[in-house]
Amino acid sequence: MTVWFLSFSPVEQALSATLFTWFVTALGAALVFFFKTISRNSMDAMLGGAAGVMIAASYWSLLAPAITMVEEQGGIPWLPPLIGFLSGGAFLWGVDKILPHLHPGFPVAEAEGIKTSWQRSVLLVLAITLHNIPEGLAVGVAFGAAATGSPSANLGMAMALALGIGLQNFPEGAAVSIPLRREGMSRLKSFWYGQLSGAVEPVAGVFGAFAVIMMQPLLPYALSFAAGAMIYVVAEELIPESQAEKHSDVATIGLMLGFALMMTLDVALG
Numbered sequence: 001m002t003v004w005f006l007s008f009s010p011v012e013q014a015l016s017a018t019l020f021t022w023f024v025t026a027l028g029a030a031l032v033f034f035f036k037t038i039s040r041n042s043m044d045a046m047l048g049g050a051a052g053v054m055i056a057a058s059y060w061s062l063l064a065p066a067i068t069m070v071e072e073q074g075g076i077p078w079l080p081p082l083i084g085f086l087s088g089g090a091f092l093w094g095v096d097k098i099l100p101h102l103h104p105g106f107p108v109a110e111a112e113g114i115k116t117s118w119q120r121s122v123l124l125v126l127a128i129t130l131h132n133i134p135e136g137l138a139v140g141v142a143f144g145a146a147a148t149g150s151p152s153a154n155l156g157m158a159m160a161l162a163l164g165i166g167l168q169n170f171p172e173g174a175a176v177s178i179p180l181r182r183e184g185m186s187r188l189k190s191f192w193y194g195q196l197s198g199a200v201e202p203v204a205g206v207f208g209a210f211a212v213i214m215m216q217p218l219l220p221y222a223l224s225f226a227a228g229a230m231i232y233v234v235a236e237e238l239i240p241e242s243q244a245e246k247h248s249d250v251a252t253i254g255l256m257l258g259f260a261l262m263m264t265l266d267v268a269l270g
Contacts, residue, residue, distance in 0.1 A: 018205030028173025029194025046171030052258025088228025134229030136201030140208025
């Protein structure tokens with residue numbers, strides 16, 4: 001941890017961390033300048049890894065601190081985390097049903113959400129943006145929690161979460177830009193759409209940090225809400241997409257490695 005980062009306010013820390021995660025999304029999108037396609041095995045492994053990171057982060061960085069906080073406050077340890085977790089999943093379910101979006105590899109006719117005449121490129125960006133809302137929110141809530149002084153949440157944990165989320169954003173950027181390039185879009189335009197999918201993370205991160213600082217009693221709910229939203233994304237999007245071509249071993253190994261990486265980061269730094 002450098003001195004300049006420690007001198008930031010929690011909201012500024014959350015903004016800096018989510019700008020980093022957005023930058024890694026852009027790095028993934030930049031693969032389009034070097035490749036027109038990525039093998040299905042490679043993409044499945046990266047999507048599986050992203051799922052593993054998000055599952056591990058949901059517990060070690062979000063749910064476990066929420067449970068500990070409720071215990072410290074003398075409450076019912078499982079109740080606020082349960083409410084927050086299910087609320088996070090319900091929120092993403094609602095957004096998924098409303099926001100028009102299209103998953104990579106599917107025809108426009110299979111776009112989800114409200115029916116629209118939007119272009120395929122816009123729908124693809126919105127699909128990855130759905131992934132990034134809970135990720136940015138989780139990072140922001142983690143930095144906000146660290147600022148409260150609770151023994152169960154610290155800056156190292158928040159930084160580990162930001163690093164893990166950043167690493168798994170790499171394939172998400174590529175998952176937008178490379179399919180667009182394969183369909184004939186220019187490299188520059190494909191890159192632009194790919195990196196744009198991560199732009200929501202700084203917004204969600206700042207909102208999350210500010211909200212928990214202003215409403216500290218809701219912190220266990222906020223941490224669990226972010227966890228529920230991330231698990232919804234994993235179960236609804238990442239795992240099905242990584243297994244779509246029946247390369248189950250590759251995707252599963254990627255998930256295991258991603259989980260192990262995030263668990264190591266969180267325990268070592270948190």
